[in-house]
Amino acid sequence: MSTTAEPIRPLSTAIRTGLAVSGAVSAVIGLLILIWPGHTAVVVTAIIAAYAIVAGLVYVALGVFATALGGWARVGHLILGVLFVAGGVVAFTRLGATTAALFVFVGVLIGILWIIEGVAALITLGAARFKLPTLLFALLSIVVGIILLFSPLYSVVLWLWLGIALLVLGIIQIVRAITWNRRGARRGTDA
Secondary structure, three states, X not given: OOOOOOOHHHHHHHHHXXXXXXXXXXXXXXXXXXXXXXXXXXXXXXXXXXXXXXXXXXXXXXXXXXXXXXXXXXXHHHHHHHHHHHHHHHHHHOHHHHHHOHHHHHHHHHHHHHHHHHHHHHHOHHHOOOHHHHHHHHHHHHHHHHHHHHOOOOOHHHHHHHHHHHHHHHHHHHHHHXXXXXXXXXXXXXX
């Protein structure tokens, strides 16, 4: 093994773990919404805020440390990460108001973030060893983000769409983590 790949291996493992954890958190939130829709508003708001912060930190790390990514991919990951962290912090600091306006705040915030996340995944598609999970994640992220932006914001349908979307996107994010190209990750080209 070359000495240049050794420092990257822990980073690759950390990124895979980060993707898997953010996917698992997303899937759990989706299940909670679908199982207990009336009792999970405050808890789900806090979990979504935590998810946004964790996912944001993962994307910031990708933007900062994945030096082999192109400039635009790194900038996109940095912007996405900052938006995720900012959204999570705002949700935590105004948890009561955010819960009261859950459909408006979370629906619009997550919709915008998923569109950006989908675009960021599309940017890195060429470098992905297994393109299908990344393409599927990107397309679903963009489509569900648009649906969340333009759905009636106070309907039960939006709440259920959010639960279904979080569950499906979480599972796909876990698949992305599992299929992470170790060789490409050493080069820093797979995200």
